[in-house]
Amino acid sequence: MSNVIGMNEFVGMANGDSHCWLCQKPVSTRALFCHHCGTIQPVRDIDHFARLGLERRIDIDIELLERQYAALSRTLDPQRFLIRGVGERGHAVKQLEILNEAYETLRDPLRRGRYWLLVNEKTFKDEVAANPLANELREELNNASAASQCDRVAQRAGYALEQGIMNLMQALRGEDWQAANKTLAELDGVEGILDEVRGRRSSLTPDEEGRAPEGI
Numbered sequence: 001m002s003n004v005i006g007m008n009e010f011v012g013m014a015n016g017d018s019h020c021w022l023c024q025k026p027v028s029t030r031a032l033f034c035h036h037c038g039t040i041q042p043v044r045d046i047d048h049f050a051r052l053g054l055e056r057r058i059d060i061d062i063e064l065l066e067r068q069y070a071a072l073s074r075t076l077d078p079q080r081f082l083i084r085g086v087g088e089r090g091h092a093v094k095q096l097e098i099l100n101e102a103y104e105t106l107r108d109p110l111r112r113g114r115y116w117l118l119v120n121e122k123t124f125k126d127e128v129a130a131n132p133l134a135n136e137l138r139e140e141l142n143n144a145s146a147a148s149q150c151d152r153v154a155q156r157a158g159y160a161l162e163q164g165i166m167n168l169m170q171a172l173r174g175e176d177w178q179a180a181n182k183t184l185a186e187l188d189g190v191e192g193i194l195d196e197v198r199g200r201r202s203s204l205t206p207d208e209e210g211r212a213p214e215g216i
């Protein structure tokens with residue numbers, strides 16, 4: 001089943017129409033262009049799913065997301081607005097910015113998970129509990145003196161991230177908000193480790209990198 005929303009449904013689904021900034025006629029909140037005068041509309045307050053023409057669900061069809069994004073970003077290509085007035089050019093730039101933000105958020109499972117908690121108003125601030133795995137990995141990283149040791153930490157962190165994302169999605173599907181928040185906090189820690197590994201690996205001198213690590 002496709003979870004794309006057709007352009008005709010866009011109009012019907014709009015909850016409370018807006019007005020075109022130029023011709024003042026009513027326009028669907030989701031419409032990029034006024035269907036009376038064809039003018040691009042300002043950024044309206046709709047969620048990332050609606051902005052990309054997707055059904056609001058935690059599990060998204062990534063291929064569909066890519067297609068929708070490609071089509072919409074072509075439509076909003078600044079080149080197309082070069083001969084338009086300042087007002088239209090400005091709206092096009094802002095629309096493209098928010099489209100990119102929506103796309104980047106939905107494409108990344110972690111960001112999408114965080115956003116899903118936000119739109120469902122289920123974010124708990126004090127869920128940053130102890131994170132034994134991140135602590136263990138950090139210690140291993142601190143003791144790493146060779147690139148191969150860094151790589152091993154990165155490999156473990158990458159695996160933990162993969163597993164964690166599966167757990168996160170499962171929690172979100174089951175609306176176990178508590179577990180989802182906890183998992184997200186853990187994954188933040190693991191993601192931080194991956195960033196540190198990159199920094200640390202690049203700081204190792206070629207000499208250290210060439211040396212065979214002990215015990216491996």
Ligand SMILES: [Zn+2]
Nearest residue numbers: 020023034037
């Ligand atoms: Zn108009």
